[in-house]
Amino acid sequence: MKIVAVIGAGSMGNGIAHTFAQNGFTVKLIDVSEDALEKGMTTIFTNLDRMQNKGSITAEDKMKTISNIICYTDIEDGVVGADLVIEAATENLDLKLRIFKKLNEYCSHNTVFATNTSSISITQIASVVAHPERVIGMHFMNPVPIMPLVEVxxxxxxxxxxxxxxxxxxxxxxxxxVEAHDYPGFVANRILMPMINEAIETLYNKVAGVSEIDNVMKLGMGHPMGPLQLADFIGLDVCLSILNVMYDGFKNPKYAPCPLLVNMVNAKKLGVKSGEGFYDYSENKKAEKVSKQFQQN
Incomplete structure (x- = not known):
């Protein structure tokens, strides 16, 4: 296998493209938005510069990685000749089904289709493909170039x-x-998202503030990042989507999203991507507006 097509140039897509390109694969990075492609490539440049500054790669490695990536805004042009197509679009079932219907039309029957979905049924996604035996979940962790796990x-x-x-x-x-069976949330998010949701419930019930909740989990449980900060980095909209998938799949109230999470997503407070979530990233991550709000009587 030599050519990999990656659909979606967001944080996961550009990370996947970076990882394959750095390992010698030709990568066709696809996104309907030229702006998204530009931002994705900028992120890859920045991450490679950071790796070079740390001495983990050379300048030659960096340039070779970049030269292995070709950008496309047309999905049909992008997937031509690909041995593997990895879909890394937004965590939305309808969108993924539309993409896989196009892949079924544009690609040969020998092309392997992978989805980076973090919660949606692989079987349901594969239902729109003529040869569903070639569809699989390949769930990378963020940041992709650094995190060693792939949930298959x-x-x-x-x-x-x-x-x-x-x-x-x-x-x-x-x-x-690490292989998992096809049930909502798989392993990673079936365990992680209820913990994040419970941390949000703890804040919602005014048991403690944002930094206090995160510090308990970091200092007491050995987590490298607190659950509320982690939710900000994942994206609160993504957390909500995953919880909804699990709630719909299991019909169990323990997966029901906290009302605070729902309200924050509706208010476009999505975390790092929007500049504010549980922490305010527009002021060097020092202000904690949400925490202060819940500490006031």
Whole structure:
């Protein structure tokens, strides 16, 4: 396998593109938005510069990685000739189904389709593809170039050959593949999102403030990042979407999103991506407006 197409140039998509390109693959990075592609490539440049400054790569490595990435705004042009297509679009079922219907039309029957979904059913996504045995979940962690885990999720029809191919491929990228079955949230988010949601509930019930909740989990539980700060980095809209998928899938109230999370997403307070979430990133991450609000009587 030599050519990989990545659909979506956001934080996950550009990270996936970076990782494959750095490992010698030709990457076709696809996004309908030229602005998104420009921002994605800027992020890749910035991350490679940081790696070079730390001495983990050379200037030659950096330029070779960049030269391995080709950008496209047309999905049909972008996926032509790809051996593997990885969809890394927004966590929205309808959008993913539209993309996979196009892939079914544009790609050969030998092309392997992977989705970076963090919660949506692989089997449901594969239902719009003529050969669903070639569809699999390949859930990378953010930031992709650094995090060693790839959660590999087999759909109901995913073949043994495709599953083994993806596990082997992850190893070639320097990642560790952990296989999971196709249930809402898989393993990572089935455990993580209820914890984040409970942290938000703790804030909502005024048990403690933002920094206090995060410090308890960092200092007492050994977490490198508190759950509220982590939610900001994931994106509160993404957290809400994943919780809704799990709530719809299991019909269990423990997965119901906290009203505070719903209100913050409605108010466009999405975390790092919007400049403000549980922390205010527009002021060097020093202000904690949400925390102060809940500390006032």
């Amino acid at each position: 999720i087999r759909g109901y029809n995913t073949s043994d050959e495709v599953s083994q191919f993806i596990v082997t491929l992850a190893s070639k990228l320097g990642k560790t593949a």
